[in-house]
Amino acid sequence: xxxxxxxxxxxxxxxxxxxxxxxxxxxxxxxxxxxxxxxxxxxxxxxxxxxxxxxxxxxxxxxxxxxxxxxxxxxxxxxxxxxxxxxxxxxxxxxxxxxxxxxxxxxxxxxxxxxxxxxxxxxxxxxxxxxxxxxxxxxxxxxxx
Amino acid sequence: xxxxxxxxxxxxxxxxxxxxxxxxxxxxxxxxxxxxxxxxxxxxxxxxxxxxxxxxxxxxxxxxxxxx
Numbered sequence: 001x002x003x004x005x006x007x008x009x010x011x012x013x014x015x016x017x018x019x020x021x022x023x024x025x026x027x028x029x030x031x032x033x034x035x036x037x038x039x040x041x042x043x044x045x046x047x048x049x050x051x052x053x054x055x056x057x058x059x060x061x062x063x064x065x066x067x068x069x070x071x072x073x074x075x076x077x078x079x080x081x082x083x084x085x086x087x088x089x090x091x092x093x094x095x096x097x098x099x100x101x102x103x104x105x106x107x108x109x110x111x112x113x114x115x116x117x118x119x120x121x122x123x124x125x126x127x128x129x130x131x132x133x134x135x136x137x138x139x140x141x142x143x144x145x
Numbered sequence: 146x147x148x149x150x151x152x153x154x155x156x157x158x159x160x161x162x163x164x165x166x167x168x169x170x171x172x173x174x175x176x177x178x179x180x181x182x183x184x185x186x187x188x189x190x191x192x193x194x195x196x197x198x199x200x201x202x203x204x205x206x207x208x209x210x211x212x213x
Binding site: 077078079138 | 185
């Protein structure tokens with residue numbers, strides 16, 4: 001169920017990001033907090049003109065990856081939960097190692113890309129690692145009488 | 146920690162899948178325990194003991210490395 005939303009929204013998200021596609025019919029005045037725009041006053045709360053396409057896609061990607069990541073397996077027992085937790089810790093470590101390296105070696109505007117991707121990579125790494133472990137587990141258990 | 150799940154299972158003449166069903170866990174979990182890759186929780190240990198109708202300490206035994 002999560003995959004059905006995740007895959008298309010991730011693809012569309014990536015494409016709109018690369019081509020900077022912002023259809024004008026999605027421009028709205030939206031409520032905001034901490035407003036600090038160029039050529040205007042700083043405000044704590046207020047309305048800003050914004051294209052909501054990236055917000056919609058971001059929310060879809062995050063919600064669907066949460067679905068994919070944390071929906072229960074068919075037989076979710078204590079061993080599977082242990083693998084789940086281990087994978088989550090592993091994903092956090094791995095994500096921060098990558099982030100640390102990007103901090104040190106990626107600068108200026110390129111770093112913006114790192115920040116954009118980093119919003120989703122913890123969940124992504126978790127999903128990859130967890131599913132890999134589970135498939136390894138299922139393959140590794142040869143049938144014994 | 147060592148365990149004699151495989152031996153007890155042989156005594157009862159049941160497969161991993163059947164034991165998994167009785168203990169309400171996946172077959173992978175039974176397999177991982179028999180291979181010593183996973184140490185079960187106290188609850189699961191007690192469930193196994195009840196299924197095999199023995200004491201928990203008869204299934205699970207400490208090893209020297211468990212004290213290190």
